[in-house]
Amino acid sequence: MPELALVNGKIVPLDQARVPIEDRGYQFGDAIYDVIDSYAGKLFCLDLHLDRMERSMKALSFPPIPREKIRGYIVELFEKAGIAKAGIYVQISRGVAPRNHGFPRDAQPQIIMTIRSSSGLPLELTEHGVKMITVPDLRWGRCDIKTVQLLPNVLAKQQALNAGAFDAIFIAEDGVVREATSSNLFIAKNGVLFTHPLTQNILPGISRRMVLAMCEESGIEIVESFFDVGRMLDADEVFVTGTITDILGVVEIDGKPIGEGTVGPICRRLNRSLVERAENSPCP
Numbered sequence: 564m565p566e567l568a569l570v571n572g573k574i575v576p577l578d579q580a581r582v583p584i585e586d587r588g589y590q591f592g593d594a595i596y597d598v599i600d601s602y603a604g605k606l607f608c609l610d611l612h613l614d615r616m617e618r619s620m621k622a623l624s625f626p627p628i629p630r631e632k633i634r635g636y637i638v639e640l641f642e643k644a645g646i647a648k649a650g651i652y653v654q655i656s657r658g659v660a661p662r663n664h665g666f667p668r669d670a671q672p673q674i675i676m677t678i679r680s681s682s683g684l685p686l687e688l689t690e691h692g693v694k695m696i697t698v699p700d701l702r703w704g705r706c707d708i709k710t711v712q713l714l715p716n717v718l719a720k721q722q723a724l725n726a727g728a729f730d731a732i733f734i735a736e737d738g739v740v741r742e743a744t745s746s747n748l749f750i751a752k753n754g755v756l757f758t759h760p761l762t763q764n765i766l767p768g769i770s771r772r773m774v775l776a777m778c779e780e781s782g783i784e785i786v787e788s789f790f791d792v793g794r795m796l797d798a799d800e801v802f803v804t805g806t807i808t809d810i811l812g813v814v815e816i817d818g819k820p821i822g823e824g825t826v827g828p829i830c831r832r833l834n835r836s837l838v839e840r841a842e843n844s845p846c847p
């Protein structure tokens with residue numbers, strides 16, 4: 564299957580795609596991004612991703628880009644690549660201009676995309692769960708905007724990998740558990756789920772939203788509230804949610820087992836429903 568890129572509407576083989584070195588995304592991290600997955604040949608929740616891109620661009624005062632233009636590029640790239648289970652990366656920068664902190668007056672936003680096969684996580688991880696570590700949250704104060712400024716996330720992920728863990732969980736200065744480096748986090752205690760409320764300190768994940776919708780439909784109680792590391796370690800289950808991870812059980816944090824140290828029943832049930840939904844039914 565061809566791995567392709569799209570640069571401002573032009574589709575090329577991925578290894579031939581180039582961007583100018585004065586792109587502000589490259590020099591300032593002045594760009595937003597999103598990641599869309601397909602299941603069984605269908606893009607999942609494309610409109611929710613388009614909503615989030617619009618919101619991110621508005622928050623950064625980018626000039627408006629017609630939604631249908633972005634949708635058209637994504638669909639064209641997806642159809643041309645013909646990959647049934649694909650991951651599409653979309654990045655939109657403020658534009659290309661001589662390096663200067665202030666916004667350039669005439670620059671046009673640059674839209675780039677890549678498409679690759681997305682096999683998802685190895686089944687073994689979904690089956691047996693993953694280990695995590697906690698790290699202080701050193702990110703900026705607008706983590707609700709999906710920008711490419713991911714250096715703290717990259718460093719935290721690497722710290723986790725160096726420690727033999729799968730990922731890192733960001734903890735606020737006051738001890739509140741926020742999210743992982745590329746996923747939202749949930750805990751379960753006595754059959755009730757808890758997750759960090761939508762504030763400027765976490766990304767409004769689309770998989771998170773899906774979990775809220777599925778819980779409402781199936782009668783699982785879910786509370787959006789703050790909780791600290793102690794409550795997380797004392798939970799019956801911990802899991803993370805994201806476009807790439809789907810719903811992934813966390814069985815050990817900072818060397819301490821969570822619950823029985825195995826993937827819990829709520830996590831398994833929700834993950835099955837999410838994949839089923841993505842393969843068969845429209846986005847809720």
Ligand SMILES: Cc1ncc(COP(=O)(O)O)c(C=O)c1O
Nearest residue numbers: 745746747766768769770805806
């Ligand atoms: C920091 C962070 N939190 C949460 C998520 C999960 O978001 P989604 O479910 O939309 O993939 C991501 C995804 O990239 C992320 O980077």
